Amino acid sequence: MKVRNPVDRQVPAIIIVLVTALAPHAQRLPFWITGWCLLFWGYALLGWHRPLPRPGRAVKIALAASGIWAAVAYYGYLSGRDAGVAMLAVLLGVKPLEIDSLRDRIVTVFLAYFLILANLLYRQSLLMAVYLFLAVLITTAVLIQLNHPLRDPARQVRQAGLIMAQALPLMLILFLLFPRLPGGLFRLPEPAAAQSGFSDTMSPGDVSSLVLSREPVFRAEFDKAVPSASSRYWRGLVLWHFDGIRWEKRTGALGGPPTAVTGGRIGYTMLMEPSGQKWMFPLDRPVEAPRGAQLTPDSTIVLERELKRVERFRLASSVNAVLKPAEEDGGAMALELPKTGNERSKSLARQWAASLGSPEEVVGKALDFFRQNNFYYTLQPPLLGENRIDDFLFRTRKGFCEYYASSFAFLMRAAGIPSRIVLGYQGGELNPLGNYLVVRQSDAHAWVEVVLPGRGWVRVDPTAAVAPDRIELGLDAVIPEIGQGLFFSQDRLGPLYGLWRSARFRWDRMNYLWNNYVLDYTHERQKDLLARLGVQTDSFFSTFKVLAFALAGAGVLILVLAVFFTAAIRDSRMDPVAGAYRKFCRRLAKAGLPRQPHQGPQDYAFMVIRERPELENEVTAITGLYIRLRYGRGPDRGEEKALIRRVDAFRPGKKRR
């Protein structure tokens, strides 16, 4: 095919597609691959503008080979999604050096499609969906440009948008009705997901590193009232062993699930983001585990497999549940301390235990110690020496939840009160638009549980003693520059802050709906939906049947609408002259004088006049106008109007006998 456009717009269009395809990968790809791509794409753009030396075949092959070699050397392996994406990016980097033929150009766009679709392997968020739809729109517009270089880009984007808009209903039907399988098609293993959130130990700095991220961990929607801010503790892991620096989980399962639950049940639905980990974060304390998970003796919930996609869970908790310690829990493990070190703290705790009567009083004393000694909540604590607990309690007195939880648990154990550390999240932002809580990584928290006689395990949060606002209002209240960042602070934005806040709520609400209705659209929910529509589906093929019926129904509907509307539109608006003449013929046909296919307007008029001489004036006038407008000099608004007026007034009636 010949290139008809002297200024070939296709090269920049293809570069736009390539940049669109590469953009979301750029954050993951090594810097040199992004640079590599931009270098060659820039060269192609320059070459489009003015003649530059074109690399020969050998050079192109050498470039591609060296790029692949570099990618293999960088990744050390060839399989896997990261290496695959890198390989594709490297090849697409040099591809624009070879886009002379239409075929090469279309192949380039197709390869870009692969890179765009590779994003599906990484993220499924609403933001990603928005990106993918935009990318498909741009790519389609460029495909149109490739097939029709003359039209201006704006019209090509419009045309692509039209095709996309027309495709949406069909997409929706297919999405809702295409049969989903409970366990996946081939049950191939999924690629490992990146892990986020807590690891299974608590080392200094673990929580504070999470706190900097605004990524949502989960969203929880409650059946009834949302629990008050001070009771929003989301329980993740329980840590028992302390070696002086790090807290770890206990090894080996002890005892059965906790028993003796009192207090009202709170039912809620949790929509968890993929973390690549097994633990859930139920509201403290969970009373039963959802399907595919179990309740541990530590009153935590552990999933049977890692969470790799957005999933929804039904949970039940009881805020004032009483947890009786198992026999073993009160034993040595909850009192275990490193043999040496932190002697000053140990002696302080022993002194409290000796002078005070009950464990409750010791707990109160320790909290008072935090309150009254100028402890300060900060995310940048000073470095601690070898005896970390001593150093923190008596020297620096600056730290965040980890520090307080760790030292408080230490004091309790030294005072002979069994204690353990709980890791999880505290707080959560209520979205007024959906009445659900969104909990982010920045809500990460650590607190302590102690055994009190007759009350079992009781939650104590030493951080609340130091920074009560952290518990009631969240981290932003204590350290405003964290989280939303400096730019979006209330001081900076002033009156715009309200707008920003509501936009943020709206966006989060859309994410929630996306996660809930799109990403978590599973086999069970499809079944429920069809059951609600009155169709029982018990097998893969019965769902297929529903899909086939739905598609056939939609097809018939569209056909009927198309036939009806095109006929109606043709008569009325689009060609008034032809429309008027058709009306004229229809009226005569009703009067018993249909126009035969072989009759031209003139012949038809003669025939009508022969049969109905009394209509001669009108028929001659209308036919004359029609012929003049159709075959004469050209359009004439006045004559057009006259024709329409005359046809409207034309009433042949039945032939009188």
Place this chain on the structure above:
Amino acid sequence: MRFFIRLIRRAEERLERAYSHGKPRLYILPSRFGFMFLLVMAGLLAGSANYNNNLGFLMTFLLGAMTFVSMFHTHGNLAGLTVLSSRSKPVFAGDTAVIEVQLEAGRQARPSVIFNIPGGAAEVVDLKAGRENRVRVPVEAPVRGVLKPESVRLQTVYPIGLFRAWIRIDLDVDVLVYPRPLGEGIAPDFTRSGDGDSDDGGPGVDDFREIRAYQTGDLPQRIAWKQSSRGHGLMTKEFQGQAGRSVMLDWENSGKGDVETRLSRLCAMVLAAGAQGMEYGLRLPGLEITPDTGDTHRHQCLKALALFRLSGSGMGLSS
């Protein structure tokens, strides 16, 4: 009920109109890239089903639905096109004939339609809405006589190239193909000696009359190269020499060789005589055209040569 009957009747009317003028059928199939894209989507669907990736499902169905919709756009880009007329000018054998096809595009513009007559190059055209679409489709005319291109093929992949629709529209056009001119034209003593082969000189240059624009069939040695190089197209030198003289170009004097060669020589003679402003006539076995001048006469003579001894040469060729 009456509403539905009316709907159905309208649909029938539409169908009838679509096929009433002996209109050929429109075909549509995925293009090479369309098949490739279907494969990509099949892979995407399998991956989405395996990992229960709902965004993957959504993208699969978006792309699938867009492909499906684009099929109707591609189909609509050709559907409803009507050829109103087709015509062409006579050419000499070995040249490229141009068939001018006038099309009624209906209400919508139809971008990127490829016109192609078997044995000719492809022509890419954007059709405007309405009836003012004149497309010039080339076709090679290798042999003398009447060229009857049976049909023109219209093809399109617009808008996104995943489908290719095509339609073969019958053409009602005859292209008159004159014999290919051969030889030097007329010997100065043609009428006397009757020996066209001994031509070696041509008319004297003293009789030069004027320079005029080149016409198809002018002899190469008459081209005024110096004047032509000034960028106004080819120019031909016209000679007065034989003006006023009357010649009879006779089959008997067209030299040796087969019929085609002799017709080609006669063709060159007609052109030469016309170019020199001579009054000339043509005598073929069974046909004689009395001497005359002018374009109509020239065409009449060339037409007689073109149709000489062809079956059905009596067909009513106009123009």
